[in-house]
Amino acid sequence: MNNQSQNAIDIVLAESLKELAAIKPIDKITIKEITDKAGVIRPTFYNHFQDKYELLEWITVNELFAPVDPLLSNGMLKEGVTFILTTMEKEKDFYKRAAALEGQNSFNEIYNRCVAKAVLKYIDVESLAAMADYSWLKKELVAEFLAHSISWVTIQWIKRGMNVPVEELADVYIKIFRSPIIEVITNKKR
Numbered sequence: 001m002n003n004q005s006q007n008a009i010d011i012v013l014a015e016s017l018k019e020l021a022a023i024k025p026i027d028k029i030t031i032k033e034i035t036d037k038a039g040v041i042r043p044t045f046y047n048h049f050q051d052k053y054e055l056l057e058w059i060t061v062n063e064l065f066a067p068v069d070p071l072l073s074n075g076m077l078k079e080g081v082t083f084i085l086t087t088m089e090k091e092k093d094f095y096k097r098a099a100a101l102e103g104q105n106s107f108n109e110i111y112n113r114c115v116a117k118a119v120l121k122y123i124d125v126e127s128l129a130a131m132a133d134y135s136w137l138k139k140e141l142v143a144e145f146l147a148h149s150i151s152w153v154t155i156q157w158i159k160r161g162m163n164v165p166v167e168e169l170a171d172v173y174i175k176i177f178r179s180p181i182i183e184v185i186t187n188k189k190r
Contacts, residue, residue: 010048012038014059017052021097026052053105056098060107063087065114072122081173085154085166092162099158108155116147123177149176 016038020029029052035045049055064087068080088095098107120143150173157164 009038009040009044010058010062012040013045013048013055014063017055017059018091018094022093024097026056026097026101051105053110056101056105056107057110060110060114065118068118072118077122077177078170078174081170082166085157085169088154088158089162089166095158095162099155108151111154112147112151115150116143119143119146119150146177 013034016034017026017029020033020037031042031045031052034052034055035042038045049058064084067087068083071077071080071083095107101107120139123143123146153169153172153176157169
């Protein structure tokens, strides 16, 4: 992404994409539609984002993950997860459209990258990897495993209508982070 920080144009473009996604699939939305709705010219869009998928990543980073940084850095994992899920739930229509994206620029791929970065930054995967009975199981692989698990659960929750209460899903995330990984990386059961 060209610019990770928020500015007024980024926010207007993000809101424009989210409003358009309420009425049509994201892969069918054009840059012209985004800029027309935002009241800016196309070159303005390209001064901020390479394409609509980079804008989608900006939304994911700035609206879901950046706000939970203070929570996660203070060990408040459940509160951080709850914030992310609650934010998605409030913008259900947008995230349903985002979750429907397939392929290289899918929301799943974007979300997975964001989760993996957060896992590496805030979860002590080094200690988990050190407990492994397998020399090839390094911290990056443990982080990928956790990120893919969380991303899969999140995408399924979105695609199935977000019917599971956020609090219950947050509990599942905590369990994914804490217990199964110990059983996977060691030959011991807790």
